[in-house]
Amino acid sequence: MELFPAMPLAEWQDTKATVHRFCQVVGKVRLACGVRRNHWWNAPFHLTGRGLTTRPMGQSDGNPIFTIDFDFVAHRLIVTTLDGRTVSFALYGRSVASFYHETMGALAALDVRVDLPVPHPFDLPDADRPFADDTEHAAYDPAMVTRYWQVLSQVNLVLEEFAAGYSGKISPVHHFWHTFDIACTRFSDRLIEQPPEADPVTREAYSREVISSGFWFGDDAFPEAAFYSYTAPEPAGLVEEPLRPGAARWIEQRGGHLAVLPYAAARSEADPRAAVLDFYESAYQAGARRAGWDIGRLACPGGVTDPLLDAGT
Structure with a gap:
């Protein structure tokens, strides 16, 4: 199928709001039942x-x-236990409240006991409303949800390809349910002292110096899909660094700066995949240079660190 199909926010904004909250319900189950990393x-x-x-x-x-799996082809949520028992239900035709009750019921039917400490959205406009009371968000366009997964899958592989070029500590390519973006993050070993007022999520996420690369589908603050990169903490002079391709730019975001390449601009390039990889590399080089990373030592072109393999022997 087409690489990077059209994904205008206006065509699925209501559906996106619903699916985002579905993901937050399941994400909070994951947070409660997974081993902390x-x-x-x-x-x-x-x-x-x-x-x-x-x-x-x-x-x-x-x-x-x-x-717990989201099936965005058949549009079902599937909960499966190791002994093969499964409970599933349709994603379409239900509100967030209905989804929450069905998810909790599926878990209970499989003898999974979960107590969500904060069973309401994180960092969304209705963060004070419990999932169980949200009958407002119920839009679900199956075609756009499938496309959302298809775009994520394509971006996932571009990020995997970009991640292969770094030999230092790097996160998996993963989809964050709280911010609804997909990203991978490169780390230096430099410890960052967060201010005492920083919240626990921020303190753990940014306890080391990072350069993160990702993609999001747009929101009210930036109403278009875009590839992005940022360096945290932001080094002095970062926005003076050049970005590629020509449509990429620096924007102000939450007191700092993001490198962004609009999705529509990437789609218009002769080779969209190469353009996105070039964008990520230019943004990484910008942050790494300004932050003083040893770029040469941390590189592993083609995912190879063994010097004999690298030499082609």
């Missing part, structure tokens, strides 16, 4: 051949081992 790597979803997965969880908390 550094920088919250335990929390995000991963792509599958039909949608998204939490990956297996349970066991250490006394629950059976279980997995």
